[in-house]
Amino acid sequence: MSQTLLELQGLVKRYGGLVATDHLSLSVKAGQTHAIIGPNGAGKTTLIQQIAGGLRPNEGTIRFDGQDITVLPMHKRVQRGLARSYQITNIFKSCSVLDNLALAVQARSGSSMRFWRPALSDSAIFDEARELADTVGLSTRVDAIASNLAHGAQRQLEVGLALATRPRMLLLDEPMAGMGHGESLQLVELINRLRGQVTILLIEHDMEAVFQLAECISVLVFGRIIASGNADEIRSNAEVKKAYLGDEVAA
Numbered sequence: 001m002s003q004t005l006l007e008l009q010g011l012v013k014r015y016g017g018l019v020a021t022d023h024l025s026l027s028v029k030a031g032q033t034h035a036i037i038g039p040n041g042a043g044k045t046t047l048i049q050q051i052a053g054g055l056r057p058n059e060g061t062i063r064f065d066g067q068d069i070t071v072l073p074m075h076k077r078v079q080r081g082l083a084r085s086y087q088i089t090n091i092f093k094s095c096s097v098l099d100n101l102a103l104a105v106q107a108r109s110g111s112s113m114r115f116w117r118p119a120l121s122d123s124a125i126f127d128e129a130r131e132l133a134d135t136v137g138l139s140t141r142v143d144a145i146a147s148n149l150a151h152g153a154q155r156q157l158e159v160g161l162a163l164a165t166r167p168r169m170l171l172l173d174e175p176m177a178g179m180g181h182g183e184s185l186q187l188v189e190l191i192n193r194l195r196g197q198v199t200i201l202l203i204e205h206d207m208e209a210v211f212q213l214a215e216c217i218s219v220l221v222f223g224r225i226i227a228s229g230n231a232d233e234i235r236s237n238a239e240v241k242k243a244y245l246g247d248e249v250a251a
């Protein structure tokens, strides 16, 4: 039995009178790829922001690796191994792929504090940056300027930046958003390669990708989890079909 890495208990987030997260409890097991799906406005972004530390819940607790992190600021969560890859592109557009990754490695390792020598000349940083480029499938594009990368490759780079923090859990917020079919396939391959190395919590609209990638899928509707299970269980769940998937998977 794998251990629970992330545990949410009774989480509530209100925007005025609107309850966007409604007494939500959820467990994510170490090593799993766990997806959260749900219709527009279900509360997915609100939930992931609370987990990442960008939004404070009104009630409930968030535990990561057994520790209560409910009120911990975002950077402290990153230090504990909880990294988020952003829905909004978050890279230095005028820098190369390698420099972007090297800067992220440097930020994690704290090398910028070693002011008596230029941190970026540290070959260990660049070695790790090259390894990351390889992991995310960008080894042939290390010298490309980030702004010249296709949308899908920029997303791969963002995953690389998150991996540079050496996370135990990666939060992926709609990584396939705005991608063509070919680009989505590449990202699916990348997430598949990460399987087992890092626990992944994935928010994604692309059903095909979710059903391919996630061992566990939780369906969020009006701020509540209405079902959790594997792809077959979710596909055949009557409440899910009614509330969300409709005819899309009924065939």
Ligand SMILES: Nc1ncnc2c1ncn2[C@@H]1O[C@H](COP(=O)(O)OP(=O)(O)OP(=O)(O)O)[C@@H](O)[C@H]1O
Residues within 6 Å of the ligand: 015, 018, 020, 038, 039, 040, 041, 042, 043, 044, 045, 046, 047
């Ligand atoms: N800052 C805010 N102030 C007030 N209401 C908000 C705010 N952010 C989100 N909401 C509302 O909270 C609910 C949940 O929104 P959220 O963006 O978390 O859903 P979502 O599932 O991520 O939606 P989408 O799939 O469209 O991105 C929605 O009704 C939304 O209008």
